[in-house]
Amino acid sequence: MFDCPNSPAMLDWMARNWAALAIAITCLSILILTTLILAKYVRICLNIFCDTPPPLSMNPVDFQRLEGEIVRFRSFDGTSLRGMVLDPPRGVTYKGTIVFCHEYGSDMWSCARYTRPLLDHGYRVFTFDFRAHGESSGYDYKPLQWPSDKELGDVLGACAHVEEMLHAEGRSPDIGLFGISRGAGSALLAACTDPRVKAIVCDGAFSTDTTLIALMKRWAHIFASISLVYKHNTESFWRLLVWLLMRFAQPKLRRRFPSVRKAIRELEGRPIFFIHGKRDSYIREEQTRLLYEVAPGPKYIWVVEKAKHNQAAVTAPRAYKARTTAFFDKHLADADIPHRDITADPADIDVA
Numbered sequence: 001m002f003d004c005p006n007s008p009a010m011l012d013w014m015a016r017n018w019a020a021l022a023i024a025i026t027c028l029s030i031l032i033l034t035t036l037i038l039a040k041y042v043r044i045c046l047n048i049f050c051d052t053p054p055p056l057s058m059n060p061v062d063f064q065r066l067e068g069e070i071v072r073f074r075s076f077d078g079t080s081l082r083g084m085v086l087d088p089p090r091g092v093t094y095k096g097t098i099v100f101c102h103e104y105g106s107d108m109w110s111c112a113r114y115t116r117p118l119l120d121h122g123y124r125v126f127t128f129d130f131r132a133h134g135e136s137s138g139y140d141y142k143p144l145q146w147p148s149d150k151e152l153g154d155v156l157g158a159c160a161h162v163e164e165m166l167h168a169e170g171r172s173p174d175i176g177l178f179g180i181s182r183g184a185g186s187a188l189l190a191a192c193t194d195p196r197v198k199a200i201v202c203d204g205a206f207s208t209d210t211t212l213i214a215l216m217k218r219w220a221h222i223f224a225s226i227s228l229v230y231k232h233n234t235e236s237f238w239r240l241l242v243w244l245l246m247r248f249a250q251p252k253l254r255r256r257f258p259s260v261r262k263a264i265r266e267l268e269g270r271p272i273f274f275i276h277g278k279r280d281s282y283i284r285e286e287q288t289r290l291l292y293e294v295a296p297g298p299k300y301i302w303v304v305e306k307a308k309h310n311q312a313a314v315t316a317p318r319a320y321k322a323r324t325t326a327f328f329d330k331h332l333a334d335a336d337i338p339h340r341d342i343t344a345d346p347a348d349i350d351v352a
Helices: 008-016 018-051 108-120 149-168 182-193 208-223 235-253 260-266 285-294 317-331
Strands: 069-074 080-086 096-101 123-128 175-180 197-203 272-277 299-304
Touching (some): 108 123, 149 175, 149 182, 175 317, 197 317, 208 260, 285 299
Parallel strands (some): 197 272
Antiparallel strands (some): 080 123
């Protein structure tokens, strides 16, 4: 069309189309600038996502250990995991079996902190070490505080082991799940896959995507030198940023980070009891409320006024005991037994 870049025809065409050219150059410049800005802050977010530990101890040793039968079993990808079977005291009628999923940075022994009342109440508890925790394998695996498909496989492996054990005993293979923080998210993801899970207690639950958005909003002004990155942005912008982050993080870490918020919609008819600390500064209360809102039900929520992250069992032990046992009595127990009101005010709950 044009003999050379400076030909009269070229100059004439540019003169007639200068507005379109200006718009195209402006749009391209904005696109390049936006890409560079997003790439910079995605790298910052990726470093925070991969390397920043939780701002508090996740392994408080404020309980007396429970001792049971130690077993080995396999995660769904073949990783060898350690577990322990805890039976109710002699003379206590068996009501059902609950798989306990510990918090990030802890191990299977922390079940004593949360489930001792359930044992005394007639429930068998199966607790286990997630990979790269306790004495489970996975020493080349770097665990993070975000539930991934690896932790999902660990919970499903625990559920399969327990269901085989119950089948061999001639008992119902239906089970409950009890998860703490990251373990709660992993439990909810597993329940979506395993129809034998009939009831779930989640203490300190969160979804990776919504929690990351909340953290980005909270801390962006510290890392972002351009206010456009953190001011007056829509939810779509933050979701895009998380989507970009996952596109980099998942291949780098060789695992997926499913959205608990999206998965939980599939739990129609499976009761969920959400517990959260009002003073939790790590996983804010609204993160559990977001999950509660999308859960199809039956569902319950209890926000413990003075509790921090994973501290409700210590802050309100009598109510914690009463509510968790009442929940499993109503939704898991083999027998049709009387149960307390799960939603009653803690001060009104009569604990035997």
